[in-house]
Amino acid sequence: MSDGEISRRKLLLGGAMVGAAVVTGAAVHDGELGMPSQTIKGALPWREGAADAPPIATGTDYRFFTAAEQAFIEPAIERLIPPDDTGPSAMQSNVHVFLDRQLAGPYGRGDHFFLGGPWPKGTPEQGYQSRFSPAQLYRAAIPAVESYAKSQHDGKSFRELAAPDQDAVLKALESGEAKLEAADGKGFFAMLLQNTLEGYFSDPIYGGNKDMAAWKMIGFPGAHYDYREWVGRHGERVPYPPVSIQGRPGWSES
Amino acid sequence: MAGKTGSALGWVVVGMIAAIAAALLLARPSAAAYTPMSATTLSTRALTEVVPDSIANAQQVRLGQYLVRAGDCASCHTREGGGFLSGGFGLNTPYGTIYSTNLTSDKDAGIGGWSADQFYAALHDGAAPGGGALYPAMPYPYTTRVTRADSDAILAFLKTVAPVNEHQPPNSLSFPFSVRPLVHGWNLLFFRSGEFAPTAGKSEIWNRGAYLVTGLGHCGACHTPKNSLSADKTRQALQGGTLDQWVAPDLTQNMRTGLGSWSVDDIVEYLKTGRNAHANAGGSMAEVVAYSTSILADADLRAIATYLKDQPPSPEVGASAPDAAMRRGAAVFSDACTSCHMEEGAGQPRFFPPLRGNAVAQQTDPTGVLHIILAGDRTAATAQRPSALSMPAFAWKLGDQQVADVATYVRNSWDNRAPPVTATQAKAVRKSLGLKKERLTEDSTDR
Numbered sequence: 001m002s003d004g005e006i007s008r009r010k011l012l013l014g015g016a017m018v019g020a021a022v023v024t025g026a027a028v029h030d031g032e033l034g035m036p037s038q039t040i041k042g043a044l045p046w047r048e049g050a051a052d053a054p055p056i057a058t059g060t061d062y063r064f065f066t067a068a069e070q071a072f073i074e075p076a077i078e079r080l081i082p083p084d085d086t087g088p089s090a091m092q093s094n095v096h097v098f099l100d101r102q103l104a105g106p107y108g109r110g111d112h113f114f115l116g117g118p119w120p121k122g123t124p125e126q127g128y129q130s131r132f133s134p135a136q137l138y139r140a141a142i143p144a145v146e147s148y149a150k151s152q153h154d155g156k157s158f159r160e161l162a163a164p165d166q167d168a169v170l171k172a173l174e175s176g177e178a179k180l181e182a183a184d185g186k187g188f189f190a191m192l193l194q195n196t197l198e199g200y201f202s203d204p205i206y207g208g209n210k211d212m213a214a215w216k217m218i219g220f221p222g223a224h225y226d227y228r229e230w231v232g233r234h235g236e237r238v239p240y241p242p243v244s245i246q247g248r249p250g251w252s253e254s
Numbered sequence: 255m256a257g258k259t260g261s262a263l264g265w266v267v268v269g270m271i272a273a274i275a276a277a278l279l280l281a282r283p284s285a286a287a288y289t290p291m292s293a294t295t296l297s298t299r300a301l302t303e304v305v306p307d308s309i310a311n312a313q314q315v316r317l318g319q320y321l322v323r324a325g326d327c328a329s330c331h332t333r334e335g336g337g338f339l340s341g342g343f344g345l346n347t348p349y350g351t352i353y354s355t356n357l358t359s360d361k362d363a364g365i366g367g368w369s370a371d372q373f374y375a376a377l378h379d380g381a382a383p384g385g386g387a388l389y390p391a392m393p394y395p396y397t398t399r400v401t402r403a404d405s406d407a408i409l410a411f412l413k414t415v416a417p418v419n420e421h422q423p424p425n426s427l428s429f430p431f432s433v434r435p436l437v438h439g440w441n442l443l444f445f446r447s448g449e450f451a452p453t454a455g456k457s458e459i460w461n462r463g464a465y466l467v468t469g470l471g472h473c474g475a476c477h478t479p480k481n482s483l484s485a486d487k488t489r490q491a492l493q494g495g496t497l498d499q500w501v502a503p504d505l506t507q508n509m510r511t512g513l514g515s516w517s518v519d520d521i522v523e524y525l526k527t528g529r530n531a532h533a534n535a536g537g538s539m540a541e542v543v544a545y546s547t548s549i550l551a552d553a554d555l556r557a558i559a560t561y562l563k564d565q566p567p568s569p570e571v572g573a574s575a576p577d578a579a580m581r582r583g584a585a586v587f588s589d590a591c592t593s594c595h596m597e598e599g600a601g602q603p604r605f606f607p608p609l610r611g612n613a614v615a616q617q618t619d620p621t622g623v624l625h626i627i628l629a630g631d632r633t634a635a636t637a638q639r640p641s642a643l644s645m646p647a648f649a650w651k652l653g654d655q656q657v658a659d660v661a662t663y664v665r666n667s668w669d670n671r672a673p674p675v676t677a678t679q680a681k682a683v684r685k686s687l688g689l690k691k692e693r694l695t696e697d698s699t700d701r
Contacts, residue, residue, distance in 0.1 A: 046644055048290040049629035049693045053650035226593030243589045250585035251656050254578055 056246060057101045057207035060094060064104040064135065071159045072142045073099065077196045079166050087217035088210070090196055098199030098208030108135035130187060134195075141188035144180035145173065204244045215242035222248075288346065288499055288686055290629070290693075291537070296332045298545055300339075300415060311410055318411025321404055324554065325397070325470040326546035329538075330354045340364070340418035345391050346498045348484065350427035352391040360417035365409070373409040374402055379447050380437070387437035389425075390445070395486065399450035399469035444485035456564075459553075463561025466554060467492075471546075476502035476538065493568040494617055499686050500537045501622030503613045507567040510616045510671060514567060521559035522552065528634035531603040533613065534643065536626065540634035548636040571618050575666040575674040583663025586656050590648065591664075599668045605643060610668035615661075620675045623661050624683040627652070649689040654680040 065073055073096055083089035090096070102108060110133030122129030130137060149158045149169050158166060172178035173189035180188075199208030201215070203223065209215065215222050222242040230238055241248060301323055305316045322328070322339075331354045333343040340363075341356035358364035365373065368383060375381040380394035388394060400408075430436060450469050452461040467473045478486045479495045494504035494511060504511040513521060516532060523530040525547035528540065535543040547555065588597065594606035601608035609615055615623050625631075630647035633639075648657065657680040665672035684690060 043635065043642055046632050046642070047292045047693070047695070048632075049647045049649055049687060049689050050695045051647045051650045051693065052695045053692055224589050229592075229597055240588065246651070247656070248585070248589070251582060251589070251659075252653075253582065 054205060054245060055105075056205045057097065060097050062096075062100050064100045064108065065096075065138075068146075069138070069142045070096075071157065072146060075159050075166060076170065076192065077199075079163065079170060080193060080196045081200055088213045090200060092210070093200050093208055093213055094210040095196055095199035095208045098202065098206055099195055101207045102195065102199075103135045103138055108138075109133055110135075128187070128191070130184065132183075134191060137183060137188055137191060141180065141183035141185065144183050145169065145178075145185065145188070148172075148178050148180055148185070203246075205246050212242040212244060212248070288688055289344070290688065291632070292334075296328060296334065296338075296545065298328050298332065298338060301328060301545065302549055305411075305414070309414065314407045314410045315414055316411075317404070318407035318409070320550075321400075321408050321470060322411055323546050323549050324466060325408075325472070326542050327357065328545040329541045331357050336420070337416065337418035339412070339415050340420050342420060342422045344423075347391060347427075349431035350425065352389055352425045352427065353422035355392075355422055356418060356420060357412050358415045358418045359413045360419050363419050363421045364415075364417060365412055366417060368409065370406050370409055373412075374405045377405050377408075378449070380441060380445065387434060387441065389434070389437060390440065390484070393472035393475040395445055396469055396472035396475060398445075398447045399465065401449055404470070440483060440485070444481075444483070457560070459557045459560050460564060462554065463557035463559070466558050467561050471558070473505065477505050490568070492562075492565055494619070496619050496621050498538070499621060499625050499683065501614065501617045501619050501625075502539070503617055503622070504568050505562055506565040507563065508570070509567070510570075510611075511613055511618065512565075512568060513562055513613070515611060516563075518556060518559040518563055521562060522555045525550070525555045525558065526552070526636070527638040528636045529604045529639050532608065532611065534604075534607045534633040536631035536633055536645075537622070540632060540642075543634040543636060548634070548638070571673065573666065573671050573673045575662050579659045579662045579674060580666065582656070583659035583661070584667075586652065586660040587663050587667075590651070591660065594645070599664070599670075604639075606645075609664050610670065612664075612670070615664050616670050616672040618673060620661055620665070620672070620679060621683060623664065624657060624675065624680055625687065627657050627661060628680070628684055628689055629687050647689075647693070649684060649687075650692045654678075654684065657684075 062070060074091060077090035077095050077099070081090040081093075081095070083092060106112065113128070113133065115131060115133060117131065119129070119131050132140065146157055149161065150156065152169065152172075153161055153165055156165075158169060161169070169178070170189065173185045174193075176186040178185045199206070201220075202209055204210065204212060212222060214220075220242060221238065221240040223245045224240045224243050227238070230236075241250060301319065303319075305312050305319060309315055328339060330343055330345060331339045331341050333341070333354075336342055337358065339357040341354045343354045344351045345354065356364040359366040361367045372383045375383075376388060376392075377394060377397040377400050379398070380388045380390065380392065382388055425432070450465045453464065456464070474486055474492055474495075476495055476497060477492050478488070479490050479493055480497075481487055492505040493508075495502045504513075506512040507514045509515055516524075516530075520530045520532060524533060524535065525543065528535040528543040528548065547558075587595075591609075595601050595609050599609035599612075601610075614626070617623070626645060628647065628649040630645045632642050632644040635642040652660070654677040658675040658677045661675040661680070664670065666674070
């Protein structure tokens with residue numbers, strides 16, 4: 001019975017959390033939880049020239065990761081996607097820029113996650129279960145991973161390790177064998193791998209996939225989004241070069 | 255014009271011309287800021303409401319209601335959120351903003367107190383009660399052709415329109431255009447009053463079409479090119495005009511820029527539904543279709559089409575596009591345009607306009623095609639085609655050179671031909687449309 005009881009303390013805490021979310025919460029967007037319903041009458045809303053334009057990542061400087069964090073992230077993602085004959089590495093594709101911009105923005109803040117309590121341990125099928133926003137998880141996990149690496153490898157930082165030792169640290173995180181002090185190492189690894197793949201293959205407007213190299217590697221044409229005219233043309237190679245939401249070199253060459 | 259009175263009048267005209275020329279030289283272009291189009295829902299039920307027999311002159315009022323549709327009075331004399339025909343709609347002109355007048359039956363702010371003679375004088379002579387002149391933003395060079403019987407019927411209907419006691423805001427015209435009496439000089443130079451006279455030897459339906467097109471329908475107010483004082487270049491009637499960042503296309507029988515490849519049925523379908531196999535009605539024409547042509551009798555649409563199919567073609571304009579621009583334009587087109595307009599410009603007729611043979615794309619003046627690429631466009635919603643399809647804006651995505659190149663490509667592919675477009679032209683339209691700064695939808699996320 002006592003498990004099912006809602007204690008007075010829990011109830012007060014929960015109420016305080018909800019209140020804080022309402023007061024300090026980021027703007028609620030159309031389609032998100034908490035957005036009031038709208039009634040549209042007459043004509044559908046339309047305004048000349050208006051666009052739901054995506055924010056375009058600029059520059060290759062760091063805006064989220066500290067120097068200490070960079071010292072882990074750069075070699076770590078380079079082990080997840082190393083350079084080889086097939087295609088560029090994560091660093092060559094600017095995945096670190098993608099991660100940095102994502103963690104500095106709404107994704108990092110967890111704007112699209114429900115981060116309120118309670119926080120019972122979820123099942124793997126339930127996906128990401130944490131009170132941390134992604135940015136908070138990276139911030140907490142990286143120093144913990146460094147401590148773990150030092151404890152396992154004679155006080156050497158992750159960057160100082162040879163590639164096989166770096167792999168050993170990452171594998172220990174992935175399997176859950178590495179128990180971190182302040183963060184869920186397995187959850188962090190899963191997120192880092194997921195985000196690295198996203199940065200490698202997503203549209204270059206988000207900072208990664210430099211020169212659409214990952215798309216060229218796998219023959220993906222990118223944001224060319226209609227192929228009706230090709231449905232009946234079997235066995236032919238689709239000639240379209242990859243194109244980003246922001247275009248491709250062919251749009252501008254002389 | 256011989257004799258003493260003739261030469262005296264001649265001197266007056268010369269004086270007026272000198273005055274206007276001087277005024278023009280002093281004038282500085284101060285076009286009103288462009289107002290972006292948005293989804294408008296004007297209160298126009300009164301346009302189609304059945305006039306009850308209980309009204310004494312029901313027959314005449316019904317005719318007047320129909321003629322108000324034919325004249326598309328509502329588009330300019332009703333503003334978003336305002337009462338039907340209560341005016342206050344701002345027209346952007348090269349000289350500033352002119353606000354439309356209140357046509358409701360209100361005795362103070364509207365025309366409730368006007369006599370039939372006064373109303374006829376406004377339509378026929380551009381004269382306001384008391385002797386003042388209307389600005390030719392009111393298309394009296396066209397409504398002058400309206401018969402007295404039709405004028406009286408229009409007034410009879412307007413007197414049944416619910417009164418709205420609202421005066422339009424004062425016009426914001428630059429000097430010297432703010433000096434209303436100068437319009438008398440403009441009238442002397444450019445305005446010829448006179449009711450419509452049928453052309454002998456032409457069919458009744460042709461003459462009905464001519465009455466509507468050159469009269470109440472005032473098609474040439476947009477579709478005829480203008481001189482430096484915004485008067486029609488009458489020798490180029492219906493050859494296409496540019497106004498308020500739009501191009502009203504050529505309506506002559508030119509095969510590229512005009513209606514040469516459209517049949518009478520095509521024109522009727524376009525005017526009735528807002529779409530046909532060649533084009534969708536967008537821009538200001540969407541309003542004309544919504545508030546006028548889609549609610550006219552089929553016989554009148556056929557008459558309009560018959561008259562338009564008899565207009566001599568405008569002259570051909572030669573053009574050749576640079577190879578590099580065509581290559582870049584093809585790349586942009588393939589990635590950004592083909593999902594609706596298809597690789598060969600075939601489009602999805604009646605949904606997404608074909609660009610092969612497209613008249614708007616091939617207008618000599620590229621303002622219209624640049625406007626559509628940069629800001630997007632929206633098709634008229636009609637009873638037959640109620641979905642107001644829209645094209646997205648590309649201003650946020652394409653640079654000036656890319657906009658120019660894709661326009662050049664569309665204007666010169668698949669047997670299309672029109673002068674190439676420069677980045678400077680694209681930049682100018684972007685600036686006029688106020689699109690130099692990204693304009694975001696209200697629900698843009700992640701910003």
